[in-house]
Amino acid sequence: MKIDSIAIVEDDDKVRQYLAEEIHRSIEVNDLRSFKDAETALEELTANPVQIGLFDINLPGMNGIDCIQRLKIVHPKMQMMVLTVYDNPDVIFDALKAGATSYLLKSTPPHKIVEAIEEVNQGGSPISSQIARKVIEAFASRNKTNKYFQELSRREQEILDLLSKGFRYKEIADKLFLSLDTVRTHTRNIYEKLHVNSRVEALKKTGFM
Numbered sequence: 001m002k003i004d005s006i007a008i009v010e011d012d013d014k015v016r017q018y019l020a021e022e023i024h025r026s027i028e029v030n031d032l033r034s035f036k037d038a039e040t041a042l043e044e045l046t047a048n049p050v051q052i053g054l055f056d057i058n059l060p061g062m063n064g065i066d067c068i069q070r071l072k073i074v075h076p077k078m079q080m081m082v083l084t085v086y087d088n089p090d091v092i093f094d095a096l097k098a099g100a101t102s103y104l105l106k107s108t109p110p111h112k113i114v115e116a117i118e119e120v121n122q123g124g125s126p127i128s129s130q131i132a133r134k135v136i137e138a139f140a141s142r143n144k145t146n147k148y149f150q151e152l153s154r155r156e157q158e159i160l161d162l163l164s165k166g167f168r169y170k171e172i173a174d175k176l177f178l179s180l181d182t183v184r185t186h187t188r189n190i191y192e193k194l195h196v197n198s199r200v201e202a203l204k205k206t207g208f209m
Contacts, residue, residue, distance in 0.1 A: 001118050005031035005050035009041045009067065010083070011059050015106070019054065019083075019113070026114040036060075038067035049075040052120055055100075057084040057091065063177055065091075065098045072099030079120050083113065088175050089134050090158045101125045148194055149206035156193070159186050163199055164208040 006029050010016040016034050023032060033050065035041035038059045045053065053071065055064035068080045081102040082095045092103055102120050104113060105128045116126040127135075149157060155176075162172045173183045196202045203209045 001121065002028045002030075003051055003117070003121050005029065005033070005052075006117070007033045007035065007041065007045055007050040007053045009035045009038060009053065009059065009064060010056045011036050012056075015056075018110070022110045022114055023117065026111070027117065038062035038064060042067050042070055045071055045078075046074055049078050052079045052081060052117060054081045054083055054117070057082060057086050057095065065095050065100075065177075068095065068100055069098035081116065081120055083108075086175070087130060087134055088162075089137070090161070090176060092131055092135060103127050103131050105130060146207040152190060152193060152206075156186055156190050159183060160190055160202060160206060160208070163187070164203050 006023060006027075008016055008019050008023075010019065013036075016036070020032060020034060023029060031050065033044070035044070038055075039061055041053075041055075042062070049071070053068070055068055057064040059067075064082065064084070068082075071078060072080060076099075079102075080098075080100045081104065082100045083104050083106055084091075085106050086092075087105060095103055102116055102125055104116055104126070108116070108128055119126045149160070152160065158176060159172055162175065167175070169180055169183045169187070172178070173180045176183070190202055191197060194202050194205050196205055200209070
């Protein structure tokens with residue numbers, strides 16, 4: 001298959017190199033560019049876009065989701081793919097809303113990643129099977145919640161969902177790309193809205209327990 005141009009945005013040198021080698025081995029590409037950070041990728045791809053961009057999420061400085069969102073605004077036809085270790089439903093939804101047309105885990109075999117690139121080039125939206133299951137489970141979980149849960153803001157719902165799974169504030173902050181203080185503030189707001197004083201009471205009132 002021929003693809004005119006592909007960009008890899010990945011801060012891990014080994015991962016970036018192996019991706020480039022796999023792409024060169026299997027795809028006839030005229031222009032393959034690699035970037036270690038989102039800021040450089042954003043600047044260069046804004047000026048000279050590619051057909052397909054492959055983005056990690058956890059990058060130094062700007063994260064991959066923000067980079068995708070900004071590029072999609074100026075180059076709506078550019079196809080954005082995510083290749084990451086994050087399988088949290090909220091992060092997945094954020095990436096898809098930002099403009100990603102594909103979401104793959106880094107555990108995906110190399111030949112499957114190449115197949116996904118080719119599928120995106122043909123108009124498809126490949127997603128790892130584990131990710132598809134996470135999305136389905138997330139929808140199912142949300143459907144089980146009650147009116148108190150629905151009265152919370154989307155961000156508060158995300159945080160309460162993670163609290164229900166046993167995550168600590170620091171872990172939630174990392175997963176949602178928020179500061180620790182912001183997570184604490186949202187949690188206090190959740191307690192106030194629900195008129196409760198603890199995590200257990202909040203989870204019981206919203207139907208998680």
